[in-house]
Amino acid sequence: MTPQSLVITNGRLVLPSGEPAKADLRCQNGRIVALGAEAAPQDGDAVFDAGGALVAPGLVDLGVFAIDKPAFHFGGITRAALMPDQAPPLDHPARVRFAAQSGKPDFWVHPLAAATRGLEGTELAELALMREAGARAVSTGRRWIADSGVMLRLLSYCAMLDLVVVSHAEDAGITGQAVATAGEVATRLGLPSAPAEAESLAVARDIALAEMTGARLHIRQITTAKALDLVRAAKLRGVQVTAGVTPAHFMLSDLELVDFRTFCRFSPPLRADADRKAVIAAIADGTIDVIASGHDPRGPEDKRLPFADAEPGMAGAETLLPLTLTLVRDGVIDMARAFALLAGNPAALLGVNAGRLALGAEADIAVIHPTRPWIVNSDKMAASAGNTPFDRRPVEGRVLALWKGGARID
Amino acid sequence: MQPSSPSLSPDSPARSYPAGGLAFPHRDLTGIGQLARHEILYLLDEAEQWVELNRQSQKRADLLSGLTIINAFFENSTRTLLSFEIAGKRLGADVVNMHAATSSVKKGETLIDTAMTLNAMRADAIVIRHASSGAVRLIAEKVDCPVLNAGDGQHEHPTQALLDALTIRHALGLPKGSDLNGLRVTICGDILHSRVARSNILSLTALGCEVSVCAPPALMPAEIEVMGVKVFHDFDAALKGAQVVMMLRLQMERMQGQFIPSPREYRHLYGLSLERLAKAEAGALVMHPGPMNRGIEIDSQVADHVERSLITRQVERGVAIRMACLEVLTRRARQLPGWEPLGGENA
Numbered sequence: 081m082t083p084q085s086l087v088i089t090n091g092r093l094v095l096p097s098g099e100p101a102k103a104d105l106r107c108q109n110g111r112i113v114a115l116g117a118e119a120a121p122q123d124g125d126a127v128f129d130a131g132g133a134l135v136a137p138g139l140v141d142l143g144v145f146a147i148d149k150p151a152f153h154f155g156g157i158t159r160a161a162l163m164p165d166q167a168p169p170l171d172h173p174a175r176v177r178f179a180a181q182s183g184k185p186d187f188w189v190h191p192l193a194a195a196t197r198g199l200e201g202t203e204l205a206e207l208a209l210m211r212e213a214g215a216r217a218v219s220t221g222r223r224w225i226a227d228s229g230v231m232l233r234l235l236s237y238c239a240m241l242d243l244v245v246v247s248h249a250e251d252a253g254i255t256g257q258a259v260a261t262a263g264e265v266a267t268r269l270g271l272p273s274a275p276a277e278a279e280s281l282a283v284a285r286d287i288a289l290a291e292m293t294g295a296r297l298h299i300r301q302i303t304t305a306k307a308l309d310l311v312r313a314a315k316l317r318g319v320q321v322t323a324g325v326t327p328a329h330f331m332l333s334d335l336e337l338v339d340f341r342t343f344c345r346f347s348p349p350l351r352a353d354a355d356r357k358a359v360i361a362a363i364a365d366g367t368i369d370v371i372a373s374g375h376d377p378r379g380p381e382d383k384r385l386p387f388a389d390a391e392p393g394m395a396g397a398e399t400l401l402p403l404t405l406t407l408v409r410d411g412v413i414d415m416a417r418a419f420a421l422l423a424g425n426p427a428a429l430l431g432v433n434a435g436r437l438a439l440g441a442e443a444d445i446a447v448i449h450p451t452r453p454w455i456v457n458s459d460k461m462a463a464s465a466g467n468t469p470f471d472r473r474p475v476e477g478r479v480l481a482l483w484k485g486g487a488r489i490d
Numbered sequence: 491m492q493p494s495s496p497s498l499s500p501d502s503p504a505r506s507y508p509a510g511g512l513a514f515p516h517r518d519l520t521g522i523g524q525l526a527r528h529e530i531l532y533l534l535d536e537a538e539q540w541v542e543l544n545r546q547s548q549k550r551a552d553l554l555s556g557l558t559i560i561n562a563f564f565e566n567s568t569r570t571l572l573s574f575e576i577a578g579k580r581l582g583a584d585v586v587n588m589h590a591a592t593s594s595v596k597k598g599e600t601l602i603d604t605a606m607t608l609n610a611m612r613a614d615a616i617v618i619r620h621a622s623s624g625a626v627r628l629i630a631e632k633v634d635c636p637v638l639n640a641g642d643g644q645h646e647h648p649t650q651a652l653l654d655a656l657t658i659r660h661a662l663g664l665p666k667g668s669d670l671n672g673l674r675v676t677i678c679g680d681i682l683h684s685r686v687a688r689s690n691i692l693s694l695t696a697l698g699c700e701v702s703v704c705a706p707p708a709l710m711p712a713e714i715e716v717m718g719v720k721v722f723h724d725f726d727a728a729l730k731g732a733q734v735v736m737m738l739r740l741q742m743e744r745m746q747g748q749f750i751p752s753p754r755e756y757r758h759l760y761g762l763s764l765e766r767l768a769k770a771e772a773g774a775l776v777m778h779p780g781p782m783n784r785g786i787e788i789d790s791q792v793a794d795h796v797e798r799s800l801i802t803r804q805v806e807r808g809v810a811i812r813m814a815c816l817e818v819l820t821r822r823a824r825q826l827p828g829w830e831p832l833g834g835e836n837a
Contacts, residue, residue, distance in 0.1 A: 262711075262712035262713075263712050263713050264712075264713045264716045266711070266712065267711035267712055267713055267714055267716075267717070268523070268688070268717065269623055269624065269645055270623040270642075270643055270644030270645035270646070270685060270688055271623050271624075271643075271644070271645075272644070273711075273712065275712070339627070340623070340624030340627060340628065380602075381600065384600070384602050384628075385600070385601060385602075385622075385628070386601065386620065386622030386623065386624050386625035386628055386642075386643070387622070387623060387624045388622050388623060388624075388643070389601075389622050
């Protein structure tokens with residue numbers, strides 16, 4: 081069924097560059113067919129009056145752990161790359177094929193193929209067959225591949241297949257059982273901790289191997305100043321490396337761990353405040369390419385536990401957009417760059433024609449009031465669990481309407 | 491200029507504790523970190539009467555008669571459990587011990603469910619030991635009665651720090667109300683994994699001690715100096731000027747090459763022998779929370795040294811301190827005059 085043609089009028093379009101400008105947008109057969117003056121409504125078109133709000137691409141969330149449609153739709157997310165850390169892991173073509181279909185039609189899931197069988201980091205999984213089954217990239221999951229030989233062979237193989245490798249950068253030998261970053265807070269709380277250099281070590285190795293093989297490497301989360309410096313330098317050398325982060329690491333520091341708040345247990349863990357500021361600087365200067373939610377709803381059975389026994393992760397889909405908009409409000413980035421981080425860049429990494437308002441792109445569109453205030457309430461979230469570290473925080477920015485492939489999502 | 495020996499500070503809070511329940515406005519004892527200096531002193535002073543009682547042949551005081559105390563130990567313990575059990579019984583309470591090894595915890599019940607179960611049995615106080623930092627605080631949030639931390643992971647072991655402070659105070663012949671101002675204490679051993687070290691650092695610095703910690707780098711927590719201690723890796727240097735040397739137990743599994751090449755190599759660098767003890771201040775006192783690895787972190791000649799070792803005296807004060815904590819924390823339930831139920835955050 082082809083959705084009705086649609087014209088969104090009276091909105092301010094967030095285009096790949098420049099300030100949002102007042103213009104109309106027309107979609108037909110699920111694609112954007114006209115922008116600006118040519119987008120006048122034709123007979124039979126549905127017309128949506130945006131009332132001066134932002135008209136932006138639907139968010140493309142690069143790295144989520146669960147498909148949780150109500151939360152994604154609340155957050156303006158129309159596509160998500162699903163991490164292979166499922167039970168069982170996405171290390172088999174049939175599972176990838178199933179996952180790729182699991183959200184349609186109103187939400188598209190782009191499975192990330194497990195790089196190694198069972199995500200064990202030892203034997204390569206059937207990557208070409210999984211690409212055939214719909215995998216858009218390859219991921220090491222929540223773990224780092226400790227064996228450099230395996231990582232080298234993985235990257236060279238993925239360079240041949242032209243698949244991006246999404247890596248988790250924490251040197252497992254250093255992190256061990258750590259649940260916090262070494263420093264005053266972890267010391268006072270007596271939490272198993274590892275130095276922040278566990279990240280830069282892992283990043284250094286992965287960049288060296290990517291440079292050697294010519295593979296495209298995306299480090300899903302970079303959270304420390306030292307690792308960001310490595311990425312910055314590698315990009316200058318022309319290495320095909322990109323970096324992501326979640327709002328937790330630019331909003332919060334490890335001070336949040338006092339009182340053993342398990343909603344602040346993440347992987348990688350929260351860092352010192354200097355690292356948090358370095359992440360913001362890296363978002364500003366372009367070192368960081370992607371902001372993702374890392375959406376991982378976890379109920380009390382996983383979170384109402386002693387800190388070190390709790391599972392990491394947060395339900396982040398609903399707060400991804402408003403927390404990123406704080407960076408716009410604070411003048412760190414402009415609106416166009418915010419949506420490049422949230423939609424354009426991740427879509428490009430996944431190789432999908434979406435994530436931007438351009439002729440021919442998929443009509444995944446969010447109408448957004450960028451300053452509408454609301455209060456995060458973990459008891460009343462759309463997500464399947466309320467594990468947010470931002471409970472009771474006032475935020476700004478709310479999705480008013482959302483379309484996937486030109487079809488309105490209620 | 492530092493005084494050469496500790497003394498009662500002119501402004502010691504012991505001279506003027508707040509009245510009634512204001513002297514200890516906490517429902518639980520989750521850590522030394524939650525206590526002000528005068529609250530630590532209050533518990534030490536309350537323990538003095540129980541030290542006296544415990545030396546009588548008739549050791550019963552039936553203050554807690556009719557109350558039920560549950561010792562919920564999710565991690566193995568012999569001396570702390572026994573100490574809490576004796577403390578509760580001497581106060582006349584009904585004491586029940588729950589061992590994780592024989593409980594439904596092994597069947598997959600969550601910690602919260604276990605806590606709710608204990609709560610439903612209407613315990614009047616729950617004493618908890620658990621292998622995870624923060625576990626005691628988590629349980630305290632879910633139950634209606636006072637919770638006492640008997641050791642949570644690598645976080646805190648508050649009654650150990652209190653009994654250590656009381657033992658030092660007695661060994662120095664200081665009266666009730668005294669702090670330990672100016673005393674130089676060196677703590678040596680596996681600081682990284684030690685809740686005893688954390689609680690003692692908090693309590694001893696609060697009481698005015700100059701605390702040094704000594705461990706190989708792999709067993710020293712990051713940024714520990716922010717807790718107000720001097721950091722040493724060289725034991726001889728750490729001992730210089732020490733009036734009290736507190737040795738920590740080193741877990742055997744950490745001496746098999748993970749953190750330390752071998753037990754004998756550990757002894758070579760950090761074992762407290764008589765020769766090494768001579769590098770501390772003349773007459774320096776020796777403590778150990780037990781159980782000891784004799785011949786590894788501490789030599790028998792030191793551990794059994796009649797004038798210098800306080801180790802058995804620590805055990806003795808342990809019962810008195812735990813009696814004081816149980817008695818003080820149950821005052822609200824027993825409706826003592828002036829001990830009204832707590833409101834707000836402490837409730």
